[in-house]
Amino acid sequence: ETGVTQTPRHLVMGMTNKKSLKCEQHLGHNAMYWYKQSAKKPLELMFVYNFKEQTENNSVPSRFSPECPNSSHLFLHLHTLQPEDSALYLCASSERQSSYNSPLHFGNGTRLTVT
């Protein structure tokens, strides 16, 4: 059983839709992350929240909007996406961002398809 839960597991949306991805962690961690995983490419870090504060936004287009209401929950709001945004979106958590020896704990991901 995973300590990081992501919903939905699959999502198909049109380019004009608005949807949200949800992530919840039950590990007492203080840092949460959104990664994008595309085929045959390294995982791309999108956003980092440390103690509910956004600490990184790696040049992600504004059609992706993160929200972190508390240390246990993380959302990724999606609107006006493009087909190239289709990918597996992974949420992860760690004790805190600066704990370099603390591994990331991942959820099962949301497989997003933009039509």
Added chain:
Amino acid sequence: AQTVTQSQPEMSVQEAETVTLSCTYDTSESDYYLFWYKQPPSRQMILVIRQEAYKQQNATENRFSVNFQKAAKSFSLKISDSQLGDAAMYFCAYRSAEDNNNDMRFGAGTRLTVKP
């Protein structure tokens, strides 16, 4: 910026045999951590093993061990007595212990197939 390279997009191994997955990285730092993650079809990334750069002794976890060559910037994963459940994508990752921007950097992955 640090980069992680996995030069083997796909590997296969016979059940009960041993396989080694390669990983190299580029860094000018001396203090960092290295990780191997496994991603089975369930899609959840699971930590397999980790290595601290200042430790010379190679990390081991049951059937999994690493060959850490700091000078060569190489961090290979050896899986002994391969099992069908080992079939997955394997990702090598680097995390700085010196930089405030110490986000984990991943390689592109190696798909491991285990043949019965």
